[in-house]
Amino acid sequence: MHLILIGLRGSGKTTAGRAAADLLSRPFIDLDDVTQAVCGMTAKTCFETAGETAWRAAESTALERTLASTAPSVIALGGGTPTAPGATERLETERDAGRARIILLRAPTNDLVARIADDSGRPALTALDPLDEMTAMEKARGPMLARLATATIDTSDRSIEQVAEAVVGQLASD
Known part of the structure; x- marks a missing residue:
């Protein structure tokens, strides 16, 4: 069974995912890396040159x-993967067939903004300032992410190790 981590940008999906994979001795896959390989360019370059639609199409393929x-x-x-064409349906199929646990990582909006503040590789999704953009993303994507999730983990005030252990614990829960 896959453990699939979803959440907004900066929620800790990649960092906690790597740590959880290490604890489980399982492969770790960062879908952003796979998507970049499919797209043939970084997310930022793809957004700037081909647009978000091209990135989301590559994300669906990945x-x-x-x-x-x-x-x-x-x-x-990726934070927006569930918005890619067909992605939500595919994730629901995997979840409902028992082939995946989908874990939503959450944190307060201010924490998310602080975590991504120095990452120049992340493309802006809107013309808004980072806090307003993150607030808009939470409003737009939050309900969809909550519906997909089999569990939610609050990453605020937790170390990466604690989040990874909580992720691993989802394999045992029913």
């Missing part, structure tokens, strides 16, 4: 390939 061809893994999705 998700499909990853879920179809990998052994049970810890998979960190």
Whole structure:
């Protein structure tokens, strides 16, 4: 069974995902890396040159390939992956068939903004300032992410190790 981490940018999907994969001795897959390989460029370059639609199409392809061809893994999705064409439906299918646990990582909006403040590789999604953009993303994506999740983990005031242990604990819960 895959452990699939979802959440807004800066929620800790990649960092906690790597740590959880290490604890489980499972492969770790960062879907952003797979998407960049499919797209042939970084997320920032793709957004700037081809637009968000091209990135989301590559993301859909990356998700499909990853879920179809990998052994049970810890998979960190991009913050917007569930908005990619067909992604929500594919994730629901995996979850409902018992092939994946989908874990939503959450943190207060101010924490998310602080975590990504120095990451120049992340493309801006809107023309808004970072706090307003993150607030808008939470409003737009939050309900969809909550519906997809089989569990939610609050990452605020937790170390990476504590978050990773909570992620691993989801394998045992029913």
